[in-house]
Amino acid sequence: MSAHNHDHHGHDDHGHGHDAVPHGSLKDYAIGFVLSVILTAIPFWLVMHKAFDKSSTTAAVILAFAAVQVVVHMVYFLHMNGKIEGGWSLLATLFTLVLLVIVLAGSIWVMYHMNVNMMPSMGTDVHNMRDMQ
Numbered sequence: 001m002s003a004h005n006h007d008h009h010g011h012d013d014h015g016h017g018h019d020a021v022p023h024g025s026l027k028d029y030a031i032g033f034v035l036s037v038i039l040t041a042i043p044f045w046l047v048m049h050k051a052f053d054k055s056s057t058t059a060a061v062i063l064a065f066a067a068v069q070v071v072v073h074m075v076y077f078l079h080m081n082g083k084i085e086g087g088w089s090l091l092a093t094l095f096t097l098v099l100l101v102i103v104l105a106g107s108i109w110v111m112y113h114m115n116v117n118m119m120p121s122m123g124t125d126v127h128n129m130r131d132m133q
Helices: 026-048 055-076 084-116 122-132
Strands: none
């Protein structure tokens, strides 16, 4: 037996409540909550009161509010910033967002072109046959 024999138990190896990453304060959570409620209420109001004439404009505004809300959640609830882990978590998130945009844009592009190049549906042919009789 050596003189440096240490029996470690799982509960003695770490300090409780002393994380290397700082957690947000109650003020940060309250600010995040208020911003989230506002960023949810405004698009809801826009849809309920039909604030824009074109539905595509409404959809674009809602998507913009959704993007801002994602950033609010990342900053105030997930505590992501450029300082944590030397900025690697932020860089990984940006890379994920780039991949997400590529996949979504590619999927929308493929679906649009499949719809444009699609043969007429069977329902249209049946309707035309009834008109011919």
